[in-house]
Amino acid sequence: xxxxxxxxxxxxxxxxxxxxxxxxxxxxxxxxxxxxxxxxxxxxxxxxxxxxxxxxxxxxxxxxxxxxxxxxxxxxxxxxxxxxxxxxxxxxxxxxxxxxxxxxxxxxxxxxxx
Numbered sequence: 308x309x310x311x312x313x314x315x316x317x318x319x320x321x322x323x324x325x326x327x328x329x330x331x332x333x334x335x336x337x338x339x340x341x342x343x344x345x346x347x348x349x350x351x352x353x354x355x356x357x358x359x360x361x362x363x364x365x366x367x368x369x370x371x372x373x374x375x376x377x378x379x380x381x382x383x384x385x386x387x388x389x390x391x392x393x394x395x396x397x398x399x400x401x402x403x404x405x406x407x408x409x410x411x412x413x414x415x416x417x418x419x420x421x
Contacts, residue, residue, distance in 0.1 A: 312336075
């Protein structure tokens with residue numbers, strides 16, 4: 308049995324095609340939404356897929372609306388079967404948040420949320 312333990316369906320250009328392909332295969336996957344809104348969409352698209360398990364997540368690079376995303380995240384926790392780690396790859400000397408040039412504008416938001 309093949310199992311993909313970390314997949315972001317919402318970042319795929321061909322998400323519905325990919326979901327159909329996985330449903331018709333022997334592969335299983337754990338998909339983690341990168342935002343609470345993405346999780347909600349993925350749950351709907353995958354509700355009949357026996358081999359796709361969707362987890363709630365929020366990626367630091369995609370934190371933008373902050374409060375709204377966090378409120379939605381909190382409301383979905385009770386409904387979610389899985390909560391996945393997204394983009395917080397910790398290693399020695401690294402905090403897992405992204406303060407690079409492209410995401411520096413969300414630095415305070417990332418710190419507050421994570």
